[in-house]
Amino acid sequence: MKTGAVNKLLMLYIPGMDVRWLATDHTPYIASLFETFPHTTTTSYPSVEQLSTVITGMRPHEHGIWLAKLRPRSRVTPAQRLVDVLPDIVTTTAQCAAHRIAKCCPMGTIPPRRRRKLHFEKMKFYGRANTETLLDELASHGVQDSLLSALGTDRCHYTFTDRFADREWLLRGMGRGCRLEIVQFHALDILGHFYLETPEEFHAYYSEVDEFVRRVHEKCQANGMTMVLLSDHGQERVTRFIDLKGALRALEVAEDDYTIFMESMKARFWFHTDKARQVVTAFLSRSEDGTLVSYQEMHRHHVEFPNADFGEVYFMAHPGAVFFPDDFFHPVVNLYFGLKEWEKRRRLRNPRLRGQHGYLPIYPSEQGFMAVLNRQFMVEGRGMELRDVAPSLLELLAEPIPPFMKGTSRFHR
Numbered sequence: 446m447k448t449g450a451v452n453k454l455l456m457l458y459i460p461g462m463d464v465r466w467l468a469t470d471h472t473p474y475i476a477s478l479f480e481t482f483p484h485t486t487t488t489s490y491p492s493v494e495q496l497s498t499v500i501t502g503m504r505p506h507e508h509g510i511w512l513a514k515l516r517p518r519s520r521v522t523p524a525q526r527l528v529d530v531l532p533d534i535v536t537t538t539a540q541c542a543a544h545r546i547a548k549c550c551p552m553g554t555i556p557p558r559r560r561r562k563l564h565f566e567k568m569k570f571y572g573r574a575n576t577e578t579l580l581d582e583l584a585s586h587g588v589q590d591s592l593l594s595a596l597g598t599d600r601c602h603y604t605f606t607d608r609f610a611d612r613e614w615l616l617r618g619m620g621r622g623c624r625l626e627i628v629q630f631h632a633l634d635i636l637g638h639f640y641l642e643t644p645e646e647f648h649a650y651y652s653e654v655d656e657f658v659r660r661v662h663e664k665c666q667a668n669g670m671t672m673v674l675l676s677d678h679g680q681e682r683v684t685r686f687i688d689l690k691g692a693l694r695a696l697e698v699a700e701d702d703y704t705i706f707m708e709s710m711k712a713r714f715w716f717h718t719d720k721a722r723q724v725v726t727a728f729l730s731r732s733e734d735g736t737l738v739s740y741q742e743m744h745r746h747h748v749e750f751p752n753a754d755f756g757e758v759y760f761m762a763h764p765g766a767v768f769f770p771d772d773f774f775h776p777v778v779n780l781y782f783g784l785k786e787w788e789k790r791r792r793l794r795n796p797r798l799r800g801q802h803g804y805l806p807i808y809p810s811e812q813g814f815m816a817v818l819n820r821q822f823m824v825e826g827r828g829m830e831l832r833d834v835a836p837s838l839l840e841l842l843a844e845p846i847p848p849f850m851k852g853t854s855r856f857h858r
């Protein structure tokens with residue numbers, strides 16, 4: 446280890462912690478950290494998932510995990526034709542059951558005739574996860590390069606939980622003695638999706654997270670670790686619901702003339718006829734519910750796919766609006782998660798999101814922050830991109846930054 450470098454680093458990664466909510470008296474400890482230590486805002490990518498970039502130091506088109514990709518067209522078999530005459534609710538329920546039981550069939554909520562046209566690249570953990578789970582997940586998407594490969598898996602550790610009550614469990618496990626520990630506390634993000642409609646209640650959870658941050662910081666100080674606090678985005682309170690599927694059905698375009706994949710804040714399209722392209726894009730560009738963005742225009746937002754494989758155009762909802770129902774909604778799945786996890790219990794009363802993110806990164810809800818709780822370091826410039834997080838961590842540890850990381854360190858001694 447070089448002299449003056451940080452010996453051990455612990456990054457507490459809290460997705461969805463909104464910088465706008467930190468300017469209140471509900472988070473006195475984090476406010477005091479911001480007064481004392483170097484920190485800067487981060488800009489994310491128009492997606493609900495940012496871990497793939499945080500862990501690899503690459504933009505989405507560099508690591509390739511960007512949810513849905515169009516498969517080359519293939520002939521529909523007689524068996525598939527038979528399945529296609531069944532009602533969607535029957536086939537999607539069967540697919541969701543197959544996903545739950547056999548862990549196969551990703552995106553089971555999409556009917557088979559549309560699902561077989563798409564290939565899915567999606568990072569998602571439920572419950573708890575660790576280094577091994579993360580490595581398996583990256584490998585399943587063909588990604589070998591990450592912070593873990595740069596440092597060596599025996600020198601770092603990753604822990605994930607989406608359970609709010611796991612704070613004590615996380616604290617007990619911290620201080621493993623390795624060079625880099627990443628602890629992803631995902632529960633605040635989940636709560637935001639279902640509690641932003643009642644800000645008073647949501648504030649109370651911020652207070653508990655503030656106390657958790659204080660205890661993690663104290664544990665780091667007692668163990669000679671430098672702590673990093675990271676949030677990758679905030680969340681916008683949802684006040685508008687758009688029935689995009691219904692609106693598209695009302696257009697005079699056959700369903701087979703285009704393929705759509707719809708998240709709640711982003712719908713992507715691939716067109717198979719000129720007429721479909723013309724009618725659908727004319728409709729979307731007139732809409733007041735969102736912004737139509739071609740894949741080339743997406744380059745401005747640091748998602749630079751060279752072709753339309755991952756989407757020819759994107760219809761991005763305006764902050765505070767969501768498409769409902771989207772391709773993730775299924776009544777049985779909603780019931781399952783609503784009964785299983787108290788963080789999502791409000792889904793039972795109403796399945797619609799109360800908070801959302803992943804909008805175009807020009808909006809305040811897409812800002813996060815990175816703070817290095819070590820006064821020997823200074824932050825360079827104002828604002829950073831999420832792909833700069835991984836090289837920044839390596840710089841703090843005075844470790845070489847591998848060539849696959851295209852970002853730069855924003856924290857220097």
Ligand SMILES: [Zn+2]
Pocket residue numbers: 461493634635638802
């Ligand atoms: Zn989220």
